[in-house]
Amino acid sequence: MNNMSISLSYTYKGVCIYAEYNRGCISTTTYDLIHIGRSLATKLNVTLSVIIIGSNINKTITQDYINIGVDNLYICDNTLLYEFQDNIYSDILLRMIQIICPEILIFSATSRSIPLASIIAAKLYTGMTSNCISLDIDIKTRNLQQFTEDMKTILTPYHRPQIVTLRAKIFNKIRVKCKANRIGKIVKLPIDVNNNIFNKIKAINFTKYKVDNIFKDLSTAEVIVSVGRGVRTYKIFQLIKEFVMIINGKLGASKGIVDLGWVPYSCQIGETGISVNPRLYIACGISGHKQHTIGINSSSTIVAINIDPNCYMMQIANFALQGDLGEIITEFIKQLKKHN
Amino acid sequence: MNKIVICIKHIHNIGINYFDLYALEEGVQLKEQNQDNSKVIVFTMGPRGSESTLRTAISKGADEAYLLTDDKFFKGSDTIATSYILATAIKLLVGQYKIIICGKKTYDSGTEQVGPAIATMLNIPHVSYVREIKSINQRRLTVERVVDDGYETIRSSLPVLLTVTNGVHKPRIASIKSKLLARKANIKIFNAYDLDINTSKIGLYGSPTQVVSLYTKKKKLKKKFSGSARYIVSSFIKQFNNSI
Ligand SMILES: Cc1cc2nc3c(=O)[nH]c(=O)nc-3n(C[C@H](O)[C@H](O)[C@H](O)COP(=O)(O)OP(=O)(O)OC[C@H]3O[C@@H](n4cnc5c(N)ncnc54)[C@H](O)[C@@H]3O)c2cc1C
Numbered sequence: 361m362n363n364m365s366i367s368l369s370y371t372y373k374g375v376c377i378y379a380e381y382n383r384g385c386i387s388t389t390t391y392d393l394i395h396i397g398r399s400l401a402t403k404l405n406v407t408l409s410v411i412i413i414g415s416n417i418n419k420t421i422t423q424d425y426i427n428i429g430v431d432n433l434y435i436c437d438n439t440l441l442y443e444f445q446d447n448i449y450s451d452i453l454l455r456m457i458q459i460i461c462p463e464i465l466i467f468s469a470t471s472r473s474i475p476l477a478s479i480i481a482a483k484l485y486t487g488m489t490s491n492c493i494s495l496d497i498d499i500k501t502r503n504l505q506q507f508t509e510d511m512k513t514i515l516t517p518y519h520r521p522q523i524v525t526l527r528a529k530i531f532n533k534i535r536v537k538c539k540a541n542r543i544g545k546i547v548k549l550p551i552d553v554n555n556n557i558f559n560k561i562k563a564i565n566f567t568k569y570k571v572d573n574i575f576k577d578l579s580t581a582e583v584i585v586s587v588g589r590g591v592r593t594y595k596i597f598q599l600i601k602e603f604v605m606i607i608n609g610k611l612g613a614s615k616g617i618v619d620l621g622w623v624p625y626s627c628q629i630g631e632t633g634i635s636v637n638p639r640l641y642i643a644c645g646i647s648g649h650k651q652h653t654i655g656i657n658s659s660s661t662i663v664a665i666n667i668d669p670n671c672y673m674m675q676i677a678n679f680a681l682q683g684d685l686g687e688i689i690t691e692f693i694k695q696l697k698k699h700n
Numbered sequence: 701m702n703k704i705v706i707c708i709k710h711i712h713n714i715g716i717n718y719f720d721l722y723a724l725e726e727g728v729q730l731k732e733q734n735q736d737n738s739k740v741i742v743f744t745m746g747p748r749g750s751e752s753t754l755r756t757a758i759s760k761g762a763d764e765a766y767l768l769t770d771d772k773f774f775k776g777s778d779t780i781a782t783s784y785i786l787a788t789a790i791k792l793l794v795g796q797y798k799i800i801i802c803g804k805k806t807y808d809s810g811t812e813q814v815g816p817a818i819a820t821m822l823n824i825p826h827v828s829y830v831r832e833i834k835s836i837n838q839r840r841l842t843v844e845r846v847v848d849d850g851y852e853t854i855r856s857s858l859p860v861l862l863t864v865t866n867g868v869h870k871p872r873i874a875s876i877k878s879k880l881l882a883r884k885a886n887i888k889i890f891n892a893y894d895l896d897i898n899t900s901k902i903g904l905y906g907s908p909t910q911v912v913s914l915y916t917k918k919k920k921l922k923k924k925f926s927g928s929a930r931y932i933v934s935s936f937i938k939q940f941n942n943s944i
Pocket residue numbers: 587588589590591592613614615616617628629630631632633634644645646647648649650651652665666667668671683684685686
């Protein structure tokens with residue numbers, strides 16, 4: 361094992377990020393990943409590379425990335441790669457990784473990137489940890505400490521690269537230090553158009569979620585915003601829906617709002633509705649009667665927004681935001697939009 | 701004959717993993733639609749006790765069941781090692797197949813990697829998070845999958861591996877009669893030696909990832925915010941982002 365780890369540290373160096381690019385758009389999580397990757401690379405005293413695969417890759421983002429701390433950009437740009445397709449992208453990505461030989465490879469924990477990362481881990485037979493919530497480095501061993509939601513610390517001691525998928529921040533507001541006209545290297549790679557994977561699999565249609573999707577699949581949702589009678593007006597209710605869309609959540613409600621007909625019964629949370637177990641539950645103007653809270657007991661983190669600091673929901677919340685719901689939601693939308 | 705392979709996981713004290721019920725149902729429905737003597741073959745890798753989960757699968761329509769178990773060599777395998785064991789067994793014991801179906805993730809560890817990793821090791825394409833098989837013939841299929849921002853329709857050649865989410869077909873409830881029959885069904889058991897597997901790549905020591913510690917959750921946070929809306933929101937976001 362010792363020989364193995366010594367040779368590993370010679371061959372594999374640097375931190376590498378896969379930036380998800382689909383249908384002409386870069387994933388909004390990329391800044392987050394670069395920010396984290398930069399700090400790991402600085403601690404290890406190595407370079408930070410970013411890989412982008414797609415079609416018509418925007419020139420301004422590449423210089424942007426260099427300005428915020430990326431040293432090398434590896435790009436594969438071809439019209440055949442317009443739709444993200446993990447089975448197709450994986451061959452290109454693997455070639456790039458063989459050139460870069462990074463010790464750490466970070467993906468964002470999204471429904472597109474997780475399967476792609478899994479293919480790479482399987483091809484290289486190396487360790488991969490999904491859905492990490494944070495990362496740190498042990499400088500001496502150069503091992504990446506991978507912290508998961510279920511409270512584990514995972515290492516990949518003898519295999520490289522160490523692959524992780526990292527969960528996006530729910531309230532994404534990171535500002536990265538920026539240096540104009542920083543120098544970086546851009547490497548462009550061609551694709552192999554004769555690869556027969558192009559005949560095997562193809563994305564033929566895509567339908568983006570509509571607003572009413574926020575009412576679906578609450579029982580498996582990770583982030584739920586729930587409305588109660590404290591919403592008072594339909595206008596504020598509409599603002600809450602906008603907020604839900606921004607943070608990629610689902611909408612739940614107390615009985616009072618379901619009775620008004622603003623939200624379907626399938627979204628009623630509590631004794632006579634459904635039970636939910638999200639990572640984050642945001643109760644907007646809900647007082648916290650037992651018939652409601654019985655449905656949210658297994659939420660990991662509860663945020664309450666309420667004008668009354670003494671109501672039960674504010675007592676049980678991990679974060680209690682005291683104030684007028686309409687004002688606070690308006691402010692959330694303003695601050696989160698500023699970044700995206 | 702068309703072989704439909706389903707990979708399922710047994711979860712201690714619970715039984716069959718939630719999403720694997722949907723994988724099984726999708727496979728059994730394919731068999732029933734086709735009427736061309738298709739066969740549903742289930743695999744699980746895990747401790748001896750996983751046998752009960754295979755019996756559950758048989759009671760819900762599976763035809764054959766394989767238990768891959770080995771206290772010495774399989775125990776402690778991480779997801780990549782587990783995928784390697786399953787892929788090796790499928791290659792050896794099934795040979796030709798039309799489709800492989802897995803649940804999108806497990807409830808206990810939830811890594812979401814096993815499906816795509818098995819497909820990669822078997823050198824076939826895969827589609828993750830499928831909610832519906834729209835059409836299928838001898839050469840290819842069309843499926844709809846769920847992604848973070850919408851639904852995507854994918855066409856793939858066969859054989860293919862799918863990972864499924866809780867989609868359009870609700871898992872069936874087994875009848876008393878089929879439960880009784882499943883109790884007597886033959887479960888085929890294989891260990892590392894039977895599969896001729898490279899044991900340096902699996903188990904507690906061969907697995908690439910190692911769990912080094914469980915950290916305890918910081919004492920449940922209790923933070924209060926008041927003042928102007930602008931102050932409340934910006935200080936909340938800062939503290940929330942730092943809390944995990
Ligand atoms: C048999 C039975 C079954 C039930 N089942 C369910 C169930 O499944 N689910 C369920 O939810 N309920 C259920 N209920 C109803 C339950 O008892 C409560 O009546 C209900 O949950 C209260 O809803 P609420 O919190 O939205 O409204 P309220 O209790 O009226 O609370 C409104 C809250 O909004 C706050 N507020 C007011 N104005 C503002 C403002 N400007 N800004 C911020 N906050 C403000 C108030 O301080 C208050 O805390 C059931 C009741 C019975 C009898």
